[in-house]
């Protein structure tokens with residue numbers, strides 16, 4: 185069914201009034217200043233658009249603020265502190281709010297044009313009712329008065345929840361989200377629209393994300409302004425905006441464009457859950473992100489998406505940009521491992537690999553093919569790599585310079601003790617290389633604290649993107665040493681990095697654009713889920729449900745709990761008559777795809793629980809298996 189847009193819901197500050205959204209910024213800074221804590225305008229702007237008390241809580245959560253508060257007051261901040269700061273914020277805001285109610289250029293004209301065409305005009309705000317009494321009165325006196333305004337007062341929650349939009353729809357008798365455009369200037373605005381299921385539109389000039397007043401915009405060179413605007417635009421798109429416009433003047437033609445399009449995409453087909461550790465089940469949101477074709481020479485792609493991803497990856501690894509950098513490389517995960525091993529390890533170096541599965545063994549194979557001097561210690565697949573094994577190997581061969589291990593060995597699902605391994609490798613002064621392919625993003629890894637030199641992972645594992653490229657997070661000092669050491673052209677880690685760094689997000693050879701865009705979406709999704717710790721908890725819960733349910737169905741896990749990762753689990757065949765092929769085929773028809781076993785010592789099959797897969801899915805799966813047997 186095709187519907188037409190008949191309602192536009194505007195945000196207030198930064199969108200329709202208060203160009204650049206300056207009123208709250210000053211009030212937040214002053215309120216924190218009153219308790220002797222400095223917050224920057226940039227920090228203040230990040231959560232902009234949220235209900236103010238939620239916004240204040242986000243600011244307290246900043247490490248710098250949390251630590252400073254502790255240092256000054258000898259205790260941690262709590263809800264009482266947040267409430268008190270909110271009072272002081274309100275005092276500062278009310279003192280100046282009346283000065284920030286002028287409509288942004290062009291808004292009055294657009295609203296009157298929309299009205300003449302019969303559109304309903306709604307609005308939502310991060311301000312509360314008392315603040316809005318001031319703002320709406322000031323704006324009305326200058327000619328701007330939407331048909332209705334809603335704040336989060338009395339709502340279950342403010343942005344990014346959708347309730348204020350629904351209240352507008354009730355007040356204005358709008359019958360479907362597909363008839364609504366929500367337009368705003370912050371990420372909280374964009375998410376509010378996405379969560380409400382309406383068309384979510386961002387506006388760049390005058391936005392809080394741009395954070396510039398009109399004179400500042402005028403003073404920038406065309407190039408500088410374009411670069412900043414591109415960053416804002418891309419950030420909005422990555423956070424789910426359906427469209428982004430530079431100014432409100434583009435709104436009428438955007439509405440025409442939307443009305444011309446066929447009805448919104450429905451949910452995507454998902455014949456079964458892929459319970460394999462990559463490719464894995466991805467969300468609709470990640471899949472839909474691939475429906476646009478991107479050109480690789482545009483700043484929107486390079487600066488906005490590729491550089492965004494590189495920055496976010498460093499954050500996920502808990503490292504600083506001055507010490508570490510990241511290289512994205514086409515191909516599957518193995519290409520990245522091969523690139524790192526063959527570029528970083530030089531003729532006068534020697535690599536130690538301790539393997540307890542086929543991915544560890546593969547690192548040894550890579551070294552062998554490249555003629556790299558190495559020693560491979562092959563353990564049983566059910567035996568953990570221990571610090572002792574590494575310590576002994578290092579003691580018996582002082583020519584070893586680099587040590588490589590796999591964090592989660594996907595062959596069985598065994599987890600190697602990364603922290604303890606890092607300790608022995610680093611106290612021996614060796615370079616530590618970690619294949620964290622199937623753990624990064626799903627198990628917290630503080631690369632800086634563990635002093636890991638090189639970490640390798642790929643798009644289609646715990647960050648839950650689709651396959652097509654991988655990445656290497658590496659200490660800059662080590663990467664510098666890899667210059668000119670590559671034996672191949674396309675896997676040259678240093679050259680790939682140099683092109684990407686100098687070209688601000690350019691890939692040396694054809695970039696997997698759709699995959700990269702989907703990956704940016706997957707990162708945004710990870711951040712929204714609550715980050716790596718929260719995702720890790722979900723994986724643990726899923727894995728626990730799986731093992732418990734499978735045991736009830738008569739299937740025993742290969743590994744003891746203390747060696748088991750929350751990523752993928754191997755199960756023994758329940759009897760010698762068990763036939764995996766028919767078991768697999770039957771379950772596939774019932775909506776679950778499993779993974780064959782990979783180990784030599786006994787018959788197993790594997791079930792992964794990473795991806796857009798939840799603890800309830802594991803309960804359902806075990807129940808289905810139980811009923812089948």
Ligand SMILES: *Cc1c(COP(=O)(O)O)cnc(C)c1O
Pocket residue numbers: 461462516517518519543590592593594619620621622642
């Ligand atoms: C997936 C994976 C790899 C890479 O395998 P590709 O098939 O090249 O993507 C490497 N190591 C581990 C531990 C893995 O799980």
